[in-house]
Amino acid sequence: MRRQLCTLHAALELVPAPLFVVSDLDGTLLDRRERxxxxxxxxxxxxxxxxxxFTLATGRPARWVLPxxxxxxxxxxxxxxxxxxxYDSAKDEIVRAMELNSATLSTVIQRLTAGAEGTALHGAGFAVERAGTxxxxxxxxxxxVTEGYDHAWLSDEHKVLSTEDLIAQPAVKLLVRNENVSSQELFDAVAPRLDPREVHATFSWGGGLVEISAPGVSxxxxxxxxxERLGVxxxxxxxFGDMPNDLEMLGWAGTAVAMGNAHDDVKAAADLVTASNNDDGVAAVLARWF
Incomplete structure (x- = not known):
């Protein structure tokens, strides 16, 4: 567990102005109105x-960062x-994509559906997100998405496919969805069935959604x-982050800041805890230098 500092302002006196600032979006940079x-x-x-x-780091696909x-x-x-x-927003170009191949997608879904009765995986639906250009x-x-997939957000911009067609092309993310359990419960059922040498699983929202990427991807x-390309x-x-999908990022950064509304594991991993996203916690820290 990282050292927890008593007050935000006292802690920031010890930190030099950063050259690289990274923020998660939902629950972090954006308030409850996504502003x-x-x-x-x-x-x-x-x-x-x-x-x-300044760089954004999110679970969202590129099209959802435009607003x-x-x-x-x-x-x-x-x-x-x-x-x-x-995604390079200045050029509107996907410049890097790390994908799950069809064979891996097939293996993962088989592992998660076999013997699912009586577990948080029972009745789970699947979806994939592809990179595009x-x-x-x-x-x-x-x-x-598969037939009957329960959307975690309103969506009229998706295609319903059979499982066979769903996995026919590579994807940057496989979503496992069960609206009847929490994301932590679903993750606890998913993780033991997966090999971390083959895939990486995490979650960024509490309502029954686990996100699976290629191994080592975070x-x-x-x-x-x-x-490396910036030379920093x-x-x-x-x-700055608030959910478990931010943990690797926070562990890497020289200064890790958890939001006041963050998951307990994120607060425990952070150097500092700032105000909540609705109280402009990211700006409260960065205004120390900028």
Whole structure:
């Protein structure tokens, strides 16, 4: 467990201005209305003026970061799909995609459906997210679900496929969904059936959704890839998050900040705990330097 510091302001006196700033979106940068605060927009603008790079890191696909980018004064590189995709919003280009192949998708679904009765996996549905090449690719070609899949969010931009067709093409993420259990309960049922050498499982929302990516894929892996190209070090990075899919990212960053509304495991892994997303916790930290 990382050292917990008594007060936010006292802790920040010990931290130099970062060269690389990374923020999760939902539950972190965005408030309950999915808005970026005016204060945060001002802070991002000042960061850009001073040469500090701002990057978004989210479980969302690229097309779902566009409403956020429209609220920002910069067009950043975005780590999407929990690290499986890097999207260059300035060029509208998917510049990196780490995929699960069809054989792996098939094996995982077989493991999760065999003997599922009496477990949190009973009645679970499956979906895949494909990378595409642009945030403006047709959503119904990228987000595909099995019959009866219970959507965690309103969606009219998806395609319903048989399991065979669902796994016929590579995907950057496999979603396991059971609305009758929590994400923690579902994860606890999923994880023992999977080999971490073959896939990586996590969750970013509490309502019965587990997200599976290629082995070793996390927000951290894509941030390391970006940082290498920027010529910045982990020690020069500050990262903000709220859910277990942020843990690898927070473990890598020189300064790890959990939101006041964060999952307990995230708070335990962080150097600092700031205010909640609805109280502009990210801006409260970054305003120390910018």
């Amino acid at each position: 970026v605060s005016p204060h945060m927009r001002e802070v991002v603008g000042r960061m850009a003026e001073q040469g500090t790079v 956020v980018i429209e609220q920002l004064p910069v067009q950043p590189l975005c780590v999407c799909a929990n690290g499986a995709v890097v 642009s945030a403006f690719d047709r959503a119904d070609e990228l987000f595909c 927000k951290r892996t894509s941030l390391e890839w970006i940082a 070090q982990a020690t020069e990075t500050i990262a």
